[in-house]
Amino acid sequence: MADQPTPMMQQYLALKREAGEALLFYRMGDFFELFFDDAKVAAQVLDIALTTRGEHGGQPVPMCGVPVHSAEGYLARLIKGGCRVAIAEQTETPDDARERTKREGKPVSKALVSRDIVRFVTAGTLTEEALLEPRRANLLVAVAPIRDGVGIAACDISTGRMELEDCPPDRLDAALARLGASEVVGPEDWEDAAADVIVRPRHDFRSEDGETRLKGIHGIATLDGLGDFSRPMLAAAAGLIAYLDHAGRGKLPFLLPPVARGSGAHLAMDAATRTSLEILAAQNGGREGSLIACVDRCATGAGARQLAEDLSAPLADLGAIEERLASVHHFHVDPLLRADLRAVLRQAPDIGRALGRLVAGRGSPRDLGQIRDGLSEARRIRDMLGASADLPPLLGRMIEALGGHAALVDHLARALVASPPTERSQGGFVASGYDHALDALRETSGNARKAIAALEAKYRDETGTSSLKIKHNKVLGYFIEVPAKHGDKLMAQDSGFTHRQTMAGAVRFNSIGLHEEASRIAEAGAHALAAEEAHFEELVGEVVAMREAIAATAAALARIDVSAALAERAAEGDWSRPQMLDESCLEITEGRHPVVEQALAKAGERFVANDCTLAQDDRLWLIGGPNMGGKSTFLRQNALIMLLAQAGSFVPATAARVGLADRLFSRVGAADNLARGRSTFMVEMVETAAILSQATERSFVILDEVGRGTSTYDGMALAWAVVEAVHEQLKCRCLFATHYHELSRLAETCDALSLHHVRAREWKGDLVLLHELARGAADRSYGLSVAKLAGVPPPVIKRAKAVLDKLEKGRAETGGLAAGLGDLPLFAVTAAAEEEKRDALRDALGALDVDALSPREALDELYRLKSEAAKS
Numbered sequence: 001m002a003d004q005p006t007p008m009m010q011q012y013l014a015l016k017r018e019a020g021e022a023l024l025f026y027r028m029g030d031f032f033e034l035f036f037d038d039a040k041v042a043a044q045v046l047d048i049a050l051t052t053r054g055e056h057g058g059q060p061v062p063m064c065g066v067p068v069h070s071a072e073g074y075l076a077r078l079i080k081g082g083c084r085v086a087i088a089e090q091t092e093t094p095d096d097a098r099e100r101t102k103r104e105g106k107p108v109s110k111a112l113v114s115r116d117i118v119r120f121v122t123a124g125t126l127t128e129e130a131l132l133e134p135r136r137a138n139l140l141v142a143v144a145p146i147r148d149g150v151g152i153a154a155c156d157i158s159t160g161r162m163e164l165e166d167c168p169p170d171r172l173d174a175a176l177a178r179l180g181a182s183e184v185v186g187p188e189d190w191e192d193a194a195a196d197v198i199v200r201p202r203h204d205f206r207s208e209d210g211e212t213r214l215k216g217i218h219g220i221a222t223l224d225g226l227g228d229f230s231r232p233m234l235a236a237a238a239g240l241i242a243y244l245d246h247a248g249r250g251k252l253p254f255l256l257p258p259v260a261r262g263s264g265a266h267l268a269m270d271a272a273t274r275t276s277l278e279i280l281a282a283q284n285g286g287r288e289g290s291l292i293a294c295v296d297r298c299a300t301g302a303g304a305r306q307l308a309e310d311l312s313a314p315l316a317d318l319g320a321i322e323e324r325l326a327s328v329h330h331f332h333v334d335p336l337l338r339a340d341l342r343a344v345l346r347q348a349p350d351i352g353r354a355l356g357r358l359v360a361g362r363g364s365p366r367d368l369g370q371i372r373d374g375l376s377e378a379r380r381i382r383d384m385l386g387a388s389a390d391l392p393p394l395l396g397r398m399i400e401a402l403g404g405h406a407a408l409v410d411h412l413a414r415a416l417v418a419s420p421p422t423e424r425s426q427g428g429f430v431a432s433g434y435d436h437a438l439d440a441l442r443e444t445s446g447n448a449r450k451a452i453a454a455l456e457a458k459y460r461d462e463t464g465t466s467s468l469k470i471k472h473n474k475v476l477g478y479f480i481e482v483p484a485k486h487g488d489k490l491m492a493q494d495s496g497f498t499h500r501q502t503m504a505g506a507v508r509f510n511s512i513g514l515h516e517e518a519s520r521i522a523e524a525g526a527h528a529l530a531a532e533e534a535h536f537e538e539l540v541g542e543v544v545a546m547r548e549a550i551a552a553t554a555a556a557l558a559r560i561d562v563s564a565a566l567a568e569r570a571a572e573g574d575w576s577r578p579q580m581l582d583e584s585c586l587e588i589t590e591g592r593h594p595v596v597e598q599a600l601a602k603a604g605e606r607f608v609a610n611d612c613t614l615a616q617d618d619r620l621w622l623i624g625g626p627n628m629g630g631k632s633t634f635l636r637q638n639a640l641i642m643l644l645a646q647a648g649s650f651v652p653a654t655a656a657r658v659g660l661a662d663r664l665f666s667r668v669g670a671a672d673n674l675a676r677g678r679s680t681f682m683v684e685m686v687e688t689a690a691i692l693s694q695a696t697e698r699s700f701v702i703l704d705e706v707g708r709g710t711s712t713y714d715g716m717a718l719a720w721a722v723v724e725a726v727h728e729q730l731k732c733r734c735l736f737a738t739h740y741h742e743l744s745r746l747a748e749t750c751d752a753l754s755l756h757h758v759r760a761r762e763w764k765g766d767l768v769l770l771h772e773l774a775r776g777a778a779d780r781s782y783g784l785s786v787a788k789l790a791g792v793p794p795p796v797i798k799r800a801k802a803v804l805d806k807l808e809k810g811r812a813e814t815g816g817l818a819a820g821l822g823d824l825p826l827f828a829v830t831a832a833a834e835e836e837k838r839d840a841l842r843d844a845l846g847a848l849d850v851d852a853l854s855p856r857e858a859l860d861e862l863y864r865l866k867s868e869a870a871k872s
């Protein structure tokens with residue numbers, strides 16, 4: 001029979017069952033220990049030693065551990081590594097455990113400290129400063145698929161922000177891509193869930209519960225005052241709150257009243273578009289090289305988080321965009337105000353996150369200090385901005401939210417020392433003068449310390465031992481120590497000293513006088529700590545009571561920071577305020593790609609600005625020209641300019657008239673995306689299909705060499721058909737870059753399509769790329785010249801030239817790839833004709849009485865139908 005597991009192992013296994021897939025941090029004294037597979041995973045992720053401890057089922061138990069005092073750093077790495085962690089703390093002291101065991105009539109030697117999981121630490125439920133990135137929001141998202149709609153609830157518990165939305169199932173991916181959540185939870189029966197979704201019971205996602213919980217949390221009788229929430233939204237809210245409850249073991253973090261996100265309020269972008277425009281992350285996943293890295297001049301982490309949100313979800317409402325632009329303008333025209341403001345902002349602590357920790361019960365005296373300092377900086381900013389004449393409405397609303405905290409700031413200023421510590425158990429954070437009783441206790445222990453110093457001098461004198469010292473450690477408390485050779489003197493019966501410990505080179509003693517002073521220190525210290533703790537609780541209570549107003553101040557500071565930072569960026573890069581219009585145009589004068597421009601500037605090169613003038617009657621530009629000529633750059637810069645403008649930013653152009661778009665699509669031909677798992681051409685086509693089904697007349701589409709991921713004929717045919725469909729059916733603004741010269745023939749049939757190319761010149765046999773956009777089709781492709789530029793060996797180039805000459809000769813004789821395409825009817829016409837033909841066939845089939853036909857007649861009929869189908 002297998003050995004019974006030890007009581008400790010039984011306790012561990014029970015907790016581990018509760019922890020489920022989360023790694024169990026099992027508290028043992030000053031360490032969190034991990035066992036079994038948890039230990040193996042943690043040892044690998046953390047790169048720490050894996051050992052063993054005891055046996056289980058006849059096998060050694062793998063174990064590793066991390067010290068409690070440095071656990072945060074290890075937690076951060078585990079969370080980054082995709083793990084979740086359950087923290088099992090000791091819920092009684094070893095002394096209590098012994099007492100309890102005695103009371104239970106069991107042998108004290110069997111005493112086992114009871115433990116409980118106090119919290120699950122997961123990527124989406126972090127509040128600790130050390131575990132969060134200051135410039136990135138940390139979102140937890142719950143998804144509730146219900147019949148034909150999906151509810152989405154998102155919250156950032158580090159600041160309490162919460163929003164609810166619903167969308168059709170086919171828009172879910174785009175919504176999730178916009179949110180960029182750290183953790184997603186969904187019900188167990190969600191069929192399309194991605195692999196990393198945390199699965200929770202279906203009954204957690206009941207809309208009635210969502211409503212009840214939200215009402216309970218915010219102490220309101222109805223949600224009507226907060227907004228219009230659909231059933232899927234409430235179901236998702238229920239799932240989110242249930243998960244937070246689970247992670248916090250019943251203690252809910254900070255949640256602000258939810259905001260309902262309207263579906264048409266934002267410029268919609270799907271995941272592929274976000275990736276290809278490199279909005280928050282470059283293709284390699286890092287921030288460097290992304291749009292945000294190039295735009296972000298925010299002075300605070302909260303501002304940077306707000307900017308990331310703005311760029312992820314640009315607006316689709318003219319009024320709201322104009323409000324933001326007016327705020328940026330206000331700071332753009334006043335560099336002095338901007339500089340002063342930004343200097344103050346740089347000093348302002350992250351009060352949103354400090355508040356999140358305090359409300360979640362994980363706050364420290366330092367967080368209280370941050371609230372104090374942040375709120376008083378907010379007050380300064382209010383005075384600074386309030387003095388400006390003609391404050392734009394958005395800024396006016398923001399500065400209103402900055403005030404109203406005078407009493408709290410005053411109280412915190414009186415109560416706290418200048419830089420309160422993160423650790424509260426040691427005390428020392430309440431300012432002197434705030435509480436006289438506390439001051440008296442401190443004085444007592446201060447006096448006792450002086451008395452101990454006096455005792456030391458006295459004992460040195462009395463014993464004639466100048467090396468005598470009074471020391472302190474955790475185990476013995478205060479003690480007298482002399483080098484071993486003087487020990488005997490103090491050992492004497494009547495010396496007044498009692499022996500405590502003999503060390504290698506020293507002997508330690510106690511004395512009645514020292515004991516008395518030490519007790520006074522201990523007692524006063526304990527009372528002082530208790531007093532500080534009570535003040536801490538009271539101050540936290542006061543902050544928590546003001547949480548919504550403080551959160552509003554934090555949000556206002558972030559918005560002001562974003563406006564000033566965008567103004568700073570505009571001034572730095574000579575950007576201009578876009579004119580926003582409610583029509584389908586995009587007129588950019590001397591537009592630039594902000595990221596490429598910045599990269600070129602670093603290398604001492606100049607970016608060539610280009611115009612773009614899309615209008616209703618010239619809405620599709622087909623752009624050709626040599627490789628490396630700047631086609632992709634041009635496409636993207638216009639998409640980015642639109643995105644920036646709708647996010648409320650100035651844009652990298654001399655002037656811009658931007659017609660509001662409802663959706664933005666960006667697609668890159670498959671060859672650029674080799675890293676993906678799926679067949680690249682398949683991906684390209686799936687993504688193109690999404691555009692064709694979702695774009696509207698108000699959308700803006702950029703297509704970069706779509707079709708090149710397959711054979712030349714197929715690719716060109718697809719590119720041709722896609723351009724026609726965009727022109728004839730979607731009728732949206734579109735820039736289409738292609739190497740297929742043949743597509744230029746489309747200009748003959750599509751009246752709102754025009755041809756453009758990036759210019760290049762051959763000079764003394766070498767290719768010079770001008771990066772300049774010009775009207776008209778590209779005259780040739782310069783592929784071989786680019787290859788030469790890239791260092792392909794001359795013999796290979798020579799051979800390629802010979803092949804090319806042959807091919808071109810063939811083309812001249814046969815009319816080339818697109819021979820015969822000239823009389824091809826347009827896409828819409830062909831589609832209609834196709835439909836008609838299919839209907840004629842259907843009629844003929846419908847008229848057939850199959851039972852009445854002989855086998856011979858059936859065969860004849862089949863031949864007839866087939867020849868009918870073949871006619872066009």
Ligand SMILES: Nc1ncnc2c1ncn2[C@@H]1O[C@H](COP(=O)(O)OP(=O)(O)OP(=O)(O)O)[C@@H](O)[C@H]1O
Pocket residue numbers: 596600606607608609610625626627628629630631632633634758771772
């Ligand atoms: N307007 C510009 N001014 C200066 N340099 C530019 C400009 N546009 C592009 N470049 C430079 O040319 C390089 C290639 O640009 P881009 O990738 O846009 O070319 P492309 O025509 O799309 O090439 P390919 O057809 O090979 O994909 C960029 O990395 C940049 O360094």
